[in-house]
Amino acid sequence: MDLKRHTVTLLTTKNGSKRIVPLSNTAVGTLQGMPRRMDGRVWTYTQDGLKSSWIKAVKRTAIDDLTFHDLRHEATSRLFEKGFNPMEVSSITGHKNMQMLKRYTHLKAEDLAKRMG
Template identity: 65%
Template sequence: MDLKKRTAHLPKTKNGEARTMPLSSRAVATLENLPRNLDGRVFGTTYEGIHQAFVRACRRAGIADLRFHDLRHEATSRLFEKGFNPMEVSAITGHKTLQMLKRYTHLRAEDLAKRMG
């Protein structure tokens, strides 16, 4: 992680290829406030620990049928709404093809109508 450059290097990704991704100013501020781990990891937990925390949070909030991975779909759509182009969004999300990026994008007709004027 290089907070000065606002980037995070991901040595292990879903597709098996390492990549460096940009961080928002809000993400950097959040990361700066986390306690430091001696082993270099940002979160001192496992995938299973994160998964269980997410399931508990959904249960407490009364949210049914939401998976952690659904957040990727939501974030991808919101990046397009902010005006990022497909190349920029794929650089942030790690999608390798436009076809796969399209599967993760769910734009709302009413939002598109507003942009059209």
């Protein structure tokens, strides 16, 4: 993480390539307030631990069929709603082509109608 530059480097991603992801002011503020381990890591959980916590959280919300991956779809759509262009969104989300970016984007017709005037 480079909190001064508001970025985090992901060494291993779904598509196998390293990439640098921008962080919002809120994300940077949250990360700055978290304790660090001696090795510099922020989180100490395992993949199984994260999965277990996710399952518990979903049960508490009573949202049927919500997957962790659904958060990526939601975030992608919200970035477009905030006015980011496709190149900016793909840079943030890591989508390598427009077809995949389109698959992850779920815009609301009523929001598009408002923008059209």
